[in-house]
Amino acid sequence: MFADQVYLPNLRFLFLSHNRLMGSVLHKLSNASNLEALDAGRNGFSDNLSRSVIPQFPSMTVLSLRENSLSGHLPAQLCEMENLHLLDLFGNNLSGQIPPCVNNISFWKSKNEAGAVRRAWWLDKDASQTAGIIYFTSKNMFSPYKGDPLSWMTGLDLSSNRIDGLIPPEVGQLKGLRSLNLSNNFLRGSIPASLGDMDDLESLDLSHNDLSGEIPRELVRLHFISSFSVAFNNLSGVIPYEKQFSSFSRKSYEGNQGLCGLPLEIDCPADRQETREIGAGKDKSARLEDGMFYSFLAMSVGLGFWGFLGMLLLNRRWRMRYFNAIDGYFDTYVESFRTDGTHS
Helix, strand or coil: CCCCCCCCCCCCCCCCCCCCCCCCCCHHHCCCCCCCEECCCHHHHHHHHHHHHHHHHCCCCCEECCCCEEEEECHHHHHHHHCCCHHHHHHEEEECCCCHHHCCCCHHHHCCCCCCCCCCCCHHHHHHHHCCCCCEEEEEEEEEECHHHHHHEEEEECCEEEEEEEECHHHHHCCCEEEEEECEEEEEEEHHHHHHHCCCEEEEEECCCCCEEEHHHHHHHHHCCEEEEEECCCCEEECCCCCCHHHHHHHHCCCCEEEEEECCCCCCCHHHHHHHHHHHHHHHHHHHHHHHHHHHHHHHHHHHHHHHHHHHHHHHHHHHHHHHHHHHHEEEHHHHHHHHHHHC
């Protein structure tokens, strides 16, 4: 790969993706302190992030090490890259927990408060001709980003690793993040309600973990969300089927035996209880009405014809039941008469 150390202090971007490079990459770039973009995805790099000394890249905006053989825990040094737009560590062997210090990455917290986006390498026409394209997965699509689209895109992809523990509530402070993918890990515990504060979030994938509890109703505050999945976890309770969340299909929720409500064809226990109560109420009401009806018939004998007729005129439902009963008796009489005539 490289020599022991690479002394390139003016190096701004380095693209090495889609090769067969092996060994270590990060600590050998410790002297490239002005590096703004590193795409070394789809290689065979095997850095152990727990043992390697991660260099400080204060100007780093794009770091893609997807589909390598990285191992170890996520280092806190990543939180020192305050200008990160995209961090892609998909498809490695990383373990440990998500560091709560991710809320130190100021560009993810709020781009609006930071003012205008500074002139970066992707807005430099001469540089972008050489730099190529950054690929990133968002909304279930592996898409290219370059130029202006890259300047506003922000994302964190830690999917398909062995990360465990809880999702830190501090992640909810990343109001400028547009895409968050934590799928295919071993995350446990509940989904933090603070994720509902991620104002710019468009894509959220928490599928294939060990998350439990209910889906926080606070998530319906994600006004720009257009891709969402919590499939194959251990979630339970009522799905918040409202606002943007009414557009997601069953695939977003499948594999959670405890979830109920739309869009799943599973009634919630409260709905079933309400249905039983309504049915029981109807049965009780019907029995009460039957009793009143037959009491009315008995009373009408004492009141005479005019009292009987008046009661029928006052109650339309009883009037219909009375005439239906008369029709029934008449039909029975006619059928009996026909039967007798046939036998004779």
